[in-house]
Amino acid sequence: MKSKRLKVSALLVLLAAWLAIAGYGYTQTRPSSSEKNQLTRVVIGYQKADPADISRQHGELVKKMKKAGYQVVFKEFQDGAALMTALKSGNINYARLGDTPPVVNQANGLDLVYIGAGASKEYGTGVLVKKNSGINTLADLKGKRIAYAKGTAAQFAIIQTLAKAGLALNDVKLVNMDQGAASVAFAKGSVDAWVTWDPYTATAQVQQNAKLLTNAKGLAKNRDFVVSTRSYATKHKAISKALIKYMGQDMAWARTHHTQLINMLSKTLKLSKPIIKLDVERRTYSMTPVTDAIVQEQQKIADVFYEQGLIKKKIQVKDALLK
Amino acid sequence: MDQTSESSAGKPRSFHVNWHNLLPWLIPVILILIWQLAATAGWVNSKLLPSPLAVVQDGVRLWQTGELPKNISISLYRATTGFVIGGLAGFVLGLANGLSKISWLLFDSTIQMLRNIPHLSLIPLVIILLGIGETAKISLVTIGVMFPIYINTFHGISSVDPNLIEMGKSYGLTKRQLFTKIIFPGALPTILVGVRYALGVMWTTLIVAETISSNSGIGYMASNAQEFMDMETVLLCIVIYALLGKVSDLIAKALEDLCLDWQTKGGAAND
Numbered sequence: 001m002k003s004k005r006l007k008v009s010a011l012l013v014l015l016a017a018w019l020a021i022a023g024y025g026y027t028q029t030r031p032s033s034s035e036k037n038q039l040t041r042v043v044i045g046y047q048k049a050d051p052a053d054i055s056r057q058h059g060e061l062v063k064k065m066k067k068a069g070y071q072v073v074f075k076e077f078q079d080g081a082a083l084m085t086a087l088k089s090g091n092i093n094y095a096r097l098g099d100t101p102p103v104v105n106q107a108n109g110l111d112l113v114y115i116g117a118g119a120s121k122e123y124g125t126g127v128l129v130k131k132n133s134g135i136n137t138l139a140d141l142k143g144k145r146i147a148y149a150k151g152t153a154a155q156f157a158i159i160q161t162l163a164k165a166g167l168a169l170n171d172v173k174l175v176n177m178d179q180g181a182a183s184v185a186f187a188k189g190s191v192d193a194w195v196t197w198d199p200y201t202a203t204a205q206v207q208q209n210a211k212l213l214t215n216a217k218g219l220a221k222n223r224d225f226v227v228s229t230r231s232y233a234t235k236h237k238a239i240s241k242a243l244i245k246y247m248g249q250d251m252a253w254a255r256t257h258h259t260q261l262i263n264m265l266s267k268t269l270k271l272s273k274p275i276i277k278l279d280v281e282r283r284t285y286s287m288t289p290v291t292d293a294i295v296q297e298q299q300k301i302a303d304v305f306y307e308q309g310l311i312k313k314k315i316q317v318k319d320a321l322l323k
Numbered sequence: 324m325d326q327t328s329e330s331s332a333g334k335p336r337s338f339h340v341n342w343h344n345l346l347p348w349l350i351p352v353i354l355i356l357i358w359q360l361a362a363t364a365g366w367v368n369s370k371l372l373p374s375p376l377a378v379v380q381d382g383v384r385l386w387q388t389g390e391l392p393k394n395i396s397i398s399l400y401r402a403t404t405g406f407v408i409g410g411l412a413g414f415v416l417g418l419a420n421g422l423s424k425i426s427w428l429l430f431d432s433t434i435q436m437l438r439n440i441p442h443l444s445l446i447p448l449v450i451i452l453l454g455i456g457e458t459a460k461i462s463l464v465t466i467g468v469m470f471p472i473y474i475n476t477f478h479g480i481s482s483v484d485p486n487l488i489e490m491g492k493s494y495g496l497t498k499r500q501l502f503t504k505i506i507f508p509g510a511l512p513t514i515l516v517g518v519r520y521a522l523g524v525m526w527t528t529l530i531v532a533e534t535i536s537s538n539s540g541i542g543y544m545a546s547n548a549q550e551f552m553d554m555e556t557v558l559l560c561i562v563i564y565a566l567l568g569k570v571s572d573l574i575a576k577a578l579e580d581l582c583l584d585w586q587t588k589g590g591a592a593n594d
Contacts, residue, residue: 004584011577018399018574025400028393028539029457045536048547075455076538078546082450086536089451180549187371187552203552207370270553 039071042239045083045092046074049199049269051118051224051287052096055250057264064246070239079178080152084110087229093236094228094243098153098197099220102227103302106320107311111230113322114290114298116244118224118251123282124198125157125222126215128205133192138165138214144192145173147182153222154195156301159308160219161195169308186210197222198279199271206275221297226287233322240322244287251285290321373555378562381555390544395563398529398541401457405464405532406525410518413469417476421510422502431477438470442531455536463535467528468521475517479510515579522571526564541567 042065046052055061056074065072075092077083080101087095088110105112127146129135135144138161148154162169175182175191179200186194187208194204204210216222226244233240254261258280266276298317305311355375361367362374369377385391416434420427442463453459483506491505533542541560548556 004581007577007581011574011581014570014574014577018403018570021396022400022403025396025398026404028397029400048550075536077536078534078543078550082446082534082536085447085450086455089454091450091455091536180546180552183552184371187368199551207552269551270548270556271551 039066039069040239041073042070042094042243043073043075043092044243045077045086045095047077047080047083047096049265050096051247051251051254051285052094052226053268054254054261054264054285055247057268058250058253060250060253061243061246064249065242068242070242087112087227090229090232093232093239094226097225097227099223099225099298099301100151100153100156100305102225102320103298103305103315103317104151104311106317107302107305107313107315109313112227113230113233113320114225114295114317115228115233115240115322116226116247116287117290117294119284119286120221120223121197121283122216122219122221124201124215124279125153125220126195126201127158127161127213128186128194128196128201128210129192129213130189131209131211135192135213138162139167141165141193141213142167142171143173145175145190146193146195147175147177147185147191148195149178149182150176153197153220155310156304157216157220157222158195159304160216161214164219198283199265199269199275202275202278203271206272206278220301223294223297224287225290230322237322244289247287251287254285295321371554373558378555378558382559382562385556385559394539394541394544395567397539398533399567401460401532401540402464402525402529405461405529406468406521408461409465409468410472410521412465413472413517413521414476414514416469417473417514418480420473421477421480422506427477434470434473437466438474442467442528446531446535450535459535460529460532460537460540463532464525464528467524471521471524472514472517475513475520476510479513479517480506482513483509512579512583515575515582518578519572519575522575523568525571526568530564 044052044056046056052074053076062072075086077086080097083092083095083097084101084105086092094115102112102114127138127141135141141162146158148158158174159169162172175185177185177191179196182191182194182196183200183204185191186204193213194200194210196204201212205212226247228240258277262273262276262280265271265280266273269276295317302311302315302317306314358372359375362369362372362377373381382391416430420431445463445466449459449463453462487505487509488501491501496504529540530542530545533540534546537543541563545557545560548554548560
């Protein structure tokens with residue numbers, strides 16, 4: 001009987017501790033500032049360390065938008081697919097994407113519109129190989145196993161790179177992997193090359209004895225884009241305009257405050273400063289409305305993807321602009 | 324374990340108890356020792372597989388920044404809420420289907436169809452229907468937990484010895500008494516197996532759920548660390564999952580011991 005009572009009390013203590021911690025967790029999930037106000041809520045979906053994330057951490061965008069009468073809420077996503085689903089279902093109003101997902105999604109019939117475009121990241125995107133791999137020219141890639149992530153900027157970059165080297169897609173073995181898996185596979189030597197972008201490129205260069213065989217200069221711009229759905233953007237032109245203007249101002253800050261930016265990003269990404277420095281210093285930051293030249297770049301992606309059978313429909317990128 | 328400790332009194336007893344208490348930890352300890360040895364001896368690249376010590380240090384660092392307590396408590400909240408809702412739903416459905424043929428015909432095949440859908444493939448649907456907030460994450464856990472409890476409750480109730488029920492009827496028990504005295508106690512062991520199993524499912528579903536637009540929770544910590552090859556944190560999360568799994572199993576086992584006390588004593592459940 002005594003041991004039973006002991007067991008009951010031990011169980012109760014354990015359960016109480018469990019519930020207390022869970023209750024504490026519940027209070028953590030509540031928004032910290034429970035200010036109920038008349039501001040219009042604007043939800044932006046982002047991924048780690050992208051221009052929207054820089055704006056979020058810099059904090060200016062939220063303040064300026066608040067003055068303009070909007071409450072900006074940032075939601076972090078782990079991958080572009082979940083971000084697109086959330087945009088489609090109206091859980092977020094704006095999404096920060098790379099250059100390829102908007103093309104693929106437009107071809108899949110999603111009525112998205114481009115709101116703003118970031119700066120080119122062509123110097124940080126490219127093909128990584130191990131320093132001692134014996135791969136020194138693009139032609140050496142023939143017959144090698146190359147990791148890339150389907151439907152991302154890496155896919156367009158590898159198609160363009162191989163075309164430049166005069167290789168066909170089936171001259172190499174392309175392996176579709178997400179960034180985490182590709183990073184491990186590349187480090188372990190299970191793949192010979194990896195097409196990716198910063199900060200992964202910089203991480204591999206600094207930590208994994210890798211060299212950038214070629215960057216994407218002249219091949220793929222790998223810009224960031226802010227997109228929305230047509231139905232939302234049509235009704236909220238003023239919000240879009242303010243958002244791009246203020247994000248542009250945050251990007252101007254990022255251009256001129258490298259030290260602070262490097263500190264900030266190395267903390268959020270938990271990557272060492274040399275990695276972030278390499279990344280930050282070979283790129284630039286901006287956020288502008290989409291120009292004709294940028295539409296042409298995107299059209300090129302759409303055309304190449306259509307030729308390769310990666311999208312089923314021929315699309316006009318300029319249709320995805322708000323008139 | 325208890326039986327042996329109670330039956331043997333005197334000096335050999337302490338030896339027995341110690342030995343029996345330590346044995347379950349033997350394999351984990353050996354695994355960790357081999358792991359540490361491999362890391363210090365340089366058999367594995369420490370960038371790819373950091374040593375247990377490095378993992379512990381990472382844990383301490385994350386604890387000090389407040390990140391670890393925050394993420395564990397949030398995960399625990401999501402897991403518990405999902406478990407309570409899913410458990411209740413599974414129990415009620417299992418009860419209804421075990422007791423009523425019509426309910427069984429109506430619900431069972433639908434549940435069986437839904438049961439085997441991988442949770443990962445449900446994510447787009449969950450986002451569309453429930454959004455990206457806490458509701459979506461908790462719902463996914465709820466769905467995961469519901470099925471093992473449902474199946475075990477249903478199985479427990481439908482496999483109660485019909486002779487016992489017959490006997491109860493001949494003793495003139497009312498329907499309610501039949502349930503509380505015979506059917507429910509008879510089904511309880513199987514139901515508790517379901518609870519134990521569901522506690523495991525709860526943690527595995529939570530990792531998946533925490534990849535839906537989140538910036539908190541152990542699952543988020545793990546997938547975020549994986550993305551940037553922060554292997555210390557990846558391994559730390561694995562260890563945390565293992566420990567949380569063990570704690571929940573301990574609770575379930577203690578619950579089992581208490582509820583099923585009457586079985587070993589050979590007496591009837593008294594109320």
